[in-house]
């Protein structure tokens with residue numbers, strides 16, 4: 001019941017209000033001629049979340065946001081997309097952090113799905129340097145503390161989660177090729193990583209599967225990489241209105 005309430009709040013109340021607030025901030029920034037490191041203009045066409053999923057009764061667990069998590073509205077949409085996944089398919093997240101989205105993937109997706117979530121061990125050398133300001137998300141004792149918290153209450157759902165460790169730019173994705181009905185790209189925010197994570201995500205998505213990116217319009221390199229890719233390749237990337245999520249369906 002509480003999970004349904006949070007899902008309703010996320011998509012029906014928080015989403016329209018936060019979307020409006022971002023539009024206002026962009027507008028005032030424009031007329032004042034000021035800049036904000038964490039707010040860029042966006043070029044991708046928008047799509048309503050309602051055109052990305054037929055789900056309307058959405059459930060959310062662990063609604064409280066930590067610095068590094070997605071907004072509750074974004075978590076609602078991601079949960080709906082997880083519920084849409086075909087039973088027995090894979091879901092893949094690049095960037096676990098505390099596992100709040102991972103937990104919601106596990107609890108919302110069909111029972112036979114497997115959730116893979118990849119995170120960077122703090123002492124592992126990476127192919128590309130981290131973006132300025134994201135070290136705090138890497139430096140944690142273990143990834144996934146928020147799904148671990150629920151292992152006793154929801155053993156079957158949390159048992160669907162497989163924690164993977166490594167650098168997303170050097171990771172071997174070949175076992176997951178064309179197998180994922182949902183891929184969530186939310187790892188490092190530097191340009192080279194976004195490009196390389198995007199290539200991997202599009203490769204492991206199955207036909208009819210969906211790739212979602214976070215932080216478009218928020219982290220400069222994410223915005224730049226996705227705008228450039230769309231201009232160059234015309235993939236059909238869409239910014240989900242009122243959010244920093246980008247949506248793409250593999251045909």
Ligand SMILES: C[S@@+](CC[C@H](N)C(=O)[O-])C[C@H]1O[C@@H](n2cnc3c(N)ncnc32)[C@H](O)[C@@H]1O
Pocket residue numbers: 068069070093094095096097098099100101102118119120126137138139143166167168169186187188193
């Ligand atoms: C923004 S947080 C992810 C938030 C999480 N997806 C959520 O929804 O709550 C980014 C995560 O990406 C991880 N990360 C950063 N660089 C990475 C890399 N090169 N490979 C794998 N993971 C990386 C960080 O350790 C951090 O946990």
